[in-house]
Amino acid sequence: MILDALTRYYQAVNLPRPGWSKVKVSYGLWLNDNGDIINIISYASDSNGTRKKTASKIIDLPEKVTGRTSLSIKPNFLWDNSMYILGIASKDRKADEDKDAQKRKDEHVKKCFEGSKAFHISLLTQVDSPAAKAVLAYYKNWDPEKAISHSEISKHPNLTTGGNIIFLYGNDREKIENNEVQNDSLIRLAWEKYKSKDSGNPIAFCPVIGQNASVARLHTGIQGIRGAQSSGAPFVSFNQESFCSYGKTTNDKGENAGISQYAAFAYTTALNYLLSDHPAHLWNTATQEKVDPPKSGFRYASQLGDTTVVYWAEGGNPAYQEFYHEMMEPESLSDAKEEVNAVLSNLTKGKTVDINGMDLDPGVQFYILGISPNKTRLSVRFFLQDSFGVFLRRIQEHQQRLEIVKPVRDPRENLSFWQLLQETVNPNSKDKNPAPLLGGALVRSVLEGLPYPAALLEGVFVRLRAERNINRGKAAILKAYYLKNPNSGCPKEVLTVALNKDSKSVPYHLGRWFAVLEGIQQDANPDKKKKDKDKNTKDTVLENNSKEKTISNSGSSIRSRYFTSAATTPAVVFALLVQLSKNHLDKLEDGQKIYYQKLVQEIVDHLPDELPTRLSLPEQASFYLGYYHQTQDRYTKKED
Structure with missing residues (x-):
């Protein structure tokens, strides 16, 4: 199924015919009639005066040889690295320590050049064209031992860093590609005849x-x-x-x-x-014109952890891929947000949409392939196929499930898959990649309309316990998870976009109560100067065993000390927090004190006389959502 879909895509798109392939090129050797190098053209990008190793030009060249290893000698036709084309390579890093290693490398480089020389002579000897004769003369006359001292080669020290090199011949200085040897009609004919044997x-x-x-x-x-x-x-x-x-x-x-x-x-x-870079054709809502592509290029692929996700539409129309990219990477919408939303609305209703003269039909078959590395080979993580409209509808439903009140300073309209996965990663870890299988499982759950993976929820709870705080991303995941995976411990009434004061969920109101108690503490110590001034002040509270426990106002907040335990064993913790809150209330002005007392009473009215001794995992999610909703409600009112 995968190979069949990719083969049809090849047939639908203007790609190189058999025997040819698209290759990244860094340099071109310009030859004269005698095969001498008269100039070297650099195709590589220039950054801060230093040539980058990666090439900036991709051109059609004779097909890449297969089965080549670091030890085998298999030259490419009319292009290759410096070992095959020039007979030179960068110095071995251990050359000073291991003379034998450098000697073995020098011998291998010599064999590479001789192999390329023999291959080109065998293919070009019977080709009657000036370009072919120039390449033949080059191979017959070139002396690799004198390469380093060549005036043109000395200008390009990065020739030996692994970038590919091609040949040029001719006098057209305005259009360089007209001089590229692989475009010579007789040479092309000779190559295709060779491949057809x-x-x-x-x-x-x-x-x-x-x-x-x-x-x-x-x-x-x-x-x-x-x-x-x-x-x-x-x-x-x-x-x-x-x-x-x-x-x-x-x-x-x-x-x-x-x-x-x-x-x-x-x-x-x-x-x-x-998987290669392409010009992007994203639209500009102000002018309705295509904008310049990003310098880094545009790939019909995205990255989720160790999984590379590639996608395409039946028939090869790139507009489908680019619109799908917008949905998968919502942070890129920016100025085009309103137009994209309008297009999305029509597509999910089954209507054909025109974008810059290209029709998007929601009924077109769309393919999504997830690939990850597996030692020296590749593994297929998933392969999904359905109509374009179905995939978009599922993504839209996913984004609707994630919708939740956000901090005022959070500019993101939607959360991407990668941003969701990052909520399961330790921000202080050197390795910022999520669990290897989680990315693929998350994508499949969304695009196939399946329940979210349990590993996503587990990862979020691990971070909540470690960080003792909840942000927009984690709150959105909790909300979306239990909307798609219903559980009575986290009922639909708490899975709202914003604060729901009418909820009957006890854990939800406990979360709200904790947020209010934290607000009281923060308002009681409004700034660092006040904290520093009162750094020796202690709040004394009584535990159940009547033993005194002291908490420093200036040291840590109730969230940093009690957030996790309050969400798991509220009966024990809230008894402590209420006593502590009384001391904080005494520091507030009368107006603030009355406001908080009324707010606490409104919340407590929803709670039973005896608080739960322990909350289950879904109930903890309700607690965290109640805390998040109440906190954002408080911040919103402050901004107002």
Whole structure:
């Protein structure tokens, strides 16, 4: 299903034909008729005067060779790194300590260049074009040992950092691409003739194209997956006998899958294209014109922990991908928020919408693929397919469940998946990634309309106990979780956007009460100067065993000391807090004191004479939501 959908996407989009692929390029060697390097063109971005290692230009080049390792010699045609093109490489970091290691590397680099030289001579000898003859002359005359002293190479010290290099030949200084050797018609013809030769691979039925065809033994690696090999990791591979088809072994490689060479090329080309950078066509609501793409480029993919999520629409229209990206990354809406919401409303109602001349049909099939690294290979975390409108409706319902009153200074309209996952991560930890499987589970629950994963709730409770505070993100997760996963301990009446004074939930009102008691303490010590002045003042309260316990006003708040215990064992803790609150009330002016006394009485009227000795997990969620709602209500009134 995955390979079939990707192959159809390849056929629908203007992607390189078989034998060609999109490659990132850093430099171009400009040759004259004699094969001499007369200039070196840098395609790399310039930042603060230092050339970046990553290339800024992606062009169609002869297909990348498969199965190349750090030890094997397999050159690419008309492009490669400095070892294959120039016969030079950066100095081994351990060269000064290990002379033998540097010697082995030098020998390997020499073999790489000689392999590239032999390969190009074999393909270009019979090609009657000036560009081909220039490349041939280059390989026949170039001496790698003199490369470092070459006047042009010395201008580009980062040539050996791993970026790809191509050849140029010609006199067109205005359009550089007209000089790129791979665009020479006779050279292209020679390459395609070479690729069309009988591979000798067995013929078998390909389940993707539905007919007998030559089977691909090796599939091109997939690049752009965070945590995987940067050079590309296989999407389809076999490394143990237990994974192989009956009668096949690991030596048969891709024959176990039975995927044709065409289908293997198509799906890998499509997936690599989706994972690469593209110009973004996001709209500007003021001018209704497309805005300039971000400098970093736009990928039809997003990151959730260790999972890279890639998405596409049947037919290849990029407008679907970009609109879906807006929904998955709501913080990017900014000025386009109103227009996006209007479009979303129509799409979820089944109406076709026009955006910048591109029709969005909610009935179009949409695909979402989650991939994560697995050592040297890739793992599929999930693969979802449904109509575009269904996915958008589920995302909209998810955002509605998350809707909750927010702090005045929080500019975010909605919370992204990544922001939700971050609520389960220790902010002081060096590793800011959530649990490996949680991202995929969260996405699947939303896009398939399933209950939220229990691990999400567990992660939030762990952070609540550790941080002893609740923010918008955690409150939104609690609200959304119990709306989708109903539980009587956290009834719907507490799962509101803002404060619900009429709720009958005892834990909810206990949370409200705690927020008010905290407010009394804060107003009793309004500023740091007052705290410093009273730093020796102690509040004395009596515990159940009549033993005195002292709490420093200036040291810590009741939230930092009692937030977690109040949410789990309220009967014990609130007896202490009430005694402490009396001392805080005595410090307030009469108007403030009366206000708080009335507010406390209004809350206490909803509580039984005997408070619960212990609250369950859902009841604790009600407590935290009551606290959050009451706190935001207090802050809102202060702002007013």
